[in-house]
Amino acid sequence: MKKIVVINGPNLNLLGVREKSIYGDKDFLSFFEDLKKEFSDHELTYFQSNHEGALIDKLHEVGFSYDGVVFNAGAYTHTSVALGDAIAAITTPVVEVHISNVHQRESFRHHSYLAKNCVGVICGFGLASYRLGIQSFL
Numbered sequence: 202m203k204k205i206v207v208i209n210g211p212n213l214n215l216l217g218v219r220e221k222s223i224y225g226d227k228d229f230l231s232f233f234e235d236l237k238k239e240f241s242d243h244e245l246t247y248f249q250s251n252h253e254g255a256l257i258d259k260l261h262e263v264g265f266s267y268d269g270v271v272f273n274a275g276a277y278t279h280t281s282v283a284l285g286d287a288i289a290a291i292t293t294p295v296v297e298v299h300i301s302n303v304h305q306r307e308s309f310r311h312h313s314y315l316a317k318n319c320v321g322v323i324c325g326f327g328l329a330s331y332r333l334g335i336q337s338f339l
């Protein structure tokens with residue numbers, strides 16, 4: 202049994218409501234219930250915050266005892282040196298995920314401050330990006 206946490210950053214609490222043509226029409230909490238059933242042999246938890254410091258605190262909390270973090274930092278991916286440093290500081294491996302293919306979008310979304318410190322990056326598969334992120338730890 203592995204302990205894996207899915208962490209979502211800013212605006213991802215609005216999945217299913219926000220820019221549906223990009224992010225789809227499913228709300229994350231119902232999708233997460235499906236994931237929990239699918240990976241019921243493992244301990245899957247979820248955390249979301251719109252606040253950079255709260256995301257850092259969560260990484261510190263889980264970062265020395267969990268088996269994996271599946272992290273969609275939203276727009277902080279492209280702006281946050283502090284989140285990149287937090288990933289470097291912890292020992293739990295982190296996979297960066299994105300729903301959209303950020304490389305097909307505006308150029309400011311092409312750079313990630315997190316990727317260098319992550320074990321890998323998954324983007325462009327819709328909500329299935331999270332499933333692939335979880336599978337990468339199993």
Ligand code: DQA
Nearest residue numbers: 273275276299300301303310
């Ligand atoms: C996102 C991509 C980011 O560029 C954007 O700011 C988001 C969502 C994605 O999942 O595709 O909020 O991380």
